[in-house]
Amino acid sequence: SQQGEEDPQALSIQEGENATMNCSYKTSINNLQWYRQNSGRGLVHLILIRSNEREKHSGRLRVTLDTSKKSSSLLITASRAADTASYFCATDVYPQGAQKLVFGQGTRLTINP
């Protein structure tokens, strides 16, 4: 079952603008990760934020985590055409000691030149 809910489902912006995607989850987590997927390709790991962290940066990416609201956001600043992709959040679930990732539904981001 999918734990994460992402919004918006689709986002289309002009190159150079900032893109914000949100993710909500239901259960307690150890960490939350964001991945990017280009059409028909595998996933690329972008950033991991732990449950005791509130904000993390990596280049043009900024991730926030609010465990009280069970939500996270991914901000991409100064967007580029190459950022066009689907973005997924994933939360870790540790049933019986085995790590599992539960993915959100994803946001399809389109950057228009």
Next chain:
Amino acid sequence: GAVVSQHPSRVICKSGTSVKIECRSLDFQATTMFWYRQFPKQSLMLMATSNEGSKATYEQGVEKDKFLINHASLTLSTLTVTSAHPEDSSFYICSALSGGAPDTQYFGPGTRLTVL
């Protein structure tokens, strides 16, 4: 580092045949690998967790006799779709856990399976 490959990248087969998909960690050892399925414009659904040297753990609703998983070495896991049917057509993606970064799964490029 932390590169995962899959083979083949695309496969087309006839209904009733079996298809094997390989997942390899190229520059690290992976005691745990995962198999996901992704339908068009949807998210990834975990099918099973593959542990080296032991039986795979399947998610609820995934038929273990239909999706055979073998994790024979620390760098290779295989998924065999047996007696494939058109509804098995999907994008299959594997991932691997690296001991150097135990929280991060590294994903393969995926295999597009089309069953005619």
